[in-house]
Amino acid sequence: MRLIGGYVRRHIAMVCTALTFLLVETITDLLQPTLMSHVVDDGVTRRDVSSVLHWGMVMLGAAALGAMAAVIRNVYSSRFSQLIGRDIRSDAFAKVMRLPFQSVDRLRTSAIITRITNDVVQIQNFTQGMTRIMLKAPITCIGAIVLIIIQVPRQTAVILVVILVCAALTTASMRAGFPRFMRAQKALDSLGSASREFLVSVRVIKSFGAEDREQRKFDIAAGHFARATVSASRISAVYGPLINLTVNAGIIALLWLSRTQDPGRIGVLMACVNYMTQVLFALGRVSAILNTAVRASASAHRIEEIFDEPDERPTGEGPAQTESKNARHKPSENPVRPRTNAAGTDLLTFSNVTFTHPGASASSLKQLSFHMPGPSTLGIIGPTGSGKTTLITMIPRFYQPQKGTILYRGVPLNSMDLHDLRAHMAIVPQHPVLFTGTVRSNLLWGDPAATDEELWQAIRRASADEFIEHLDHGIDAEIGQGGVNLSGGQQQRLSLARALLRKPELLILDDCTSALDGFTEARVLDNLREMSAESKGMSMIVVSQRISTVRGMDEILVMNAGSLSDSGTHDELMSKSAQYHAIFESQIGPVRA
Incomplete structure (x- = not known):
């Protein structure tokens, strides 16, 4: 619960205010049975109307004060819980x-x-209950x-027995509830995963007529969640009535032992029974809020797993530099800038790089070595699963190799x-990512300060331009979620335009022209080569499974099962690489003599 405690301390003034009014409310509630006993013993029993009116007005005043305190406490507790929810969500998202x-x-x-x-x-439910019920219930119970x-000291033994039994039942309820609520939240994860998978893949599912199969998968996930929730709910269903039974038994014992009570003090007995009823109500609330606390504890533990993950390291050497939960990234004051190494003008160097995805049985990259001079163009081709995409994810350090080194202009990436x-890339x-908004807002991700020109x-x-010019409102046309109102080829070209707006030193294209026809793809590649020549600094890596896409590159890498099969220009590979030659013939046809 340290996570919740940390966020409570952020709003401690608001918490203290809510608890102050909660204490006023609780004291006025506790005074009511005692004041009622005075009405009965001093007024009704003695037939003293003035005493009845006096103590009745005191009761009314106490009730009014308690009601006012409850209203103010509700306002502060509701705001406090919502602020905590906002802060946790914001910090978790930032994390x-x-x-x-990998994380x-x-x-x-x-x-x-x-x-x-x-x-x-x-957690919000727990924190709101904490300032509304959780602290009020034990105070009421103890008071x-x-x-x-x-008022009746002879019944102390009965009260102590009731307390001990209820405490034992509450402790058992908490111990039994925590693992069950944890399983319920994990089952909710699976239910969310099934829902998300269906919504993301709905077109494919409908095209294959697989709605029934997906319905069964969802029903299974929903069934697991329902069973886990029922299992957790059984705890309160079993222990709650047992606590109620214990307190009611205490009330009966109190009445039995008070059968010789002085009739002149019948109001005191009524007050004691009323207090025992308050104890019963308070213990029921305590049991309910403790179940909420157990559930909140399980949820806090799951959120802490996010916060406990190490941040991406600004530099790869030494321990991870984990930022505080509220910190935003600040640029390095003395960043290591790319430079030209002593060996020449190599832009990128892979040296014996090996990488295996977590849980994978085989390495995605195996002892991979190559160098890319700059500025230049590099094509990467190979069958599905050959490691092409994994290779390019290593360059911006989305993943880091388990073995080997990667240099950018002679500087190790991890330094x-x-x-x-x-910022250089x-x-x-391969699958374009567009955001809900306009064409303009999506393009401005590349350069927020870009002009219309x-x-x-x-x-x-x-x-x-051939399709944007025909959109209603042009670059201010609305784009649906994920670019749903654009074709695959239009999404790819818009994603490419966004990257070009950044004017990168290294442009990496991961099979991002696969949805384009051959003529449009050739025009796009010609434009990119022209841009590279104009800038005299932009290098380009093009990943593809099509010979026509990479054949014009300065150098081509042929990948196979995570290793470099061969490299060279198109003409060189046609003469020396059997794999490249086979790909060429399968896509274009036999080479004419």
Whole structure:
């Protein structure tokens, strides 16, 4: 619960205010049975109307004061819980933004979403209950017990037995509840994963007529969640009635032992029974809020797993430089800048790089070595699963190799400031990612300060002008979530234009022209080569499975099963690489003599 405690301390003034009014409310509630006993013993029994009116007005005043305190306490407790929820969500989201890809892969996207949403709701419910019920219930319980002992000290033994039995039942309830609530939250993760998978893949599912299969998968996940929730709910269903039974038995014992009570003090007996009822109500509330606390503890533990993950390291050497939960990234004051190494003008060097994805049975890259002079163009080709995409994810340090080194202009990647390194690059992924908004807002990710002239220049170089000009409102046309109202080829070209707007030193294209026809792809590549020649500094890495895409590159790497099969220009590979030659013939046809 240290996570919750840390966030409570942020708003300690608001908490103290809520607790102050909670204490006033609780004291006025505890005074009511005692005041009622005065009405009965001093007024009703003695037929003293003035005493009845006097103590009745005191009771009314105490009730009014308690009601006012309750209203103010509710306002502060509601605001306090919402602020805590806001802070946890904001900090958790900021933390996820700083996580390396390995941590995101391990935590799983659907589980992260559940933790930032549902788990935070559990903590909000607990913190709101803490300032509304949790502290009021034990104060009421203890105060009522003390007042009973003061008024009827002979029944102290009965009260102590009731307390001990209820405490044992509550402890057992907490111990049994924690693992069950943890399983319920994990089952909710699986339910969220099933929902997300369906929504992301809905077109494929419908095209294959697989709705029934997905419905069964979802029903299984929903069934697991329902069973886990029922199992957790059984704890309160079993222990709650047992606590109620114990307190009611205490009330009966109190009445039995008070059968010889002085009739002149019948109001005291009524007050004691009323206090025992308050104890019963308070213990029921304590049991309920402790179940909420157990659930909140399980949720806090799951959120702490996010915060406990190490941040992406600004530099790869030494221990991870984990930022505080509220800190934002600040550029390095003395970043390691790329430089030309002594060996020449190599832009990029891989030296015996080996990498295996967590949980994978085989390495994605095996002892990979090559160098790329700058400025130049590099093509990477190979069959599916040959390690092409893994290779390019190593360059911006999305993943780091287990063995070997990678140099950028002669500087090891793990000694460069991470943000400075990525500032030199632009990546166009295989599956374009567009955001809800306009064409303009998506392009401005590449350069927030870009002018309209620069926007249209990038659009034309990506050959996206032919469809953007025909959109309603042009570059201010609305784009649906994920670019749903654009075709695959349009999404790829818009994603490419965004990258070009950044004017990178190294442009990385991960099979990002696969949805384009041959003519459009050739025009795009010609534009990119022209841009590279004009800038006299932009290098380009093009990953593809098509010979036509990479054949014009200065050098081509042929990948196979994570290793470098061969390298060279198109003509060189045609004469010396059997694998490249086979790919050429399968796509273009036999080479004519």
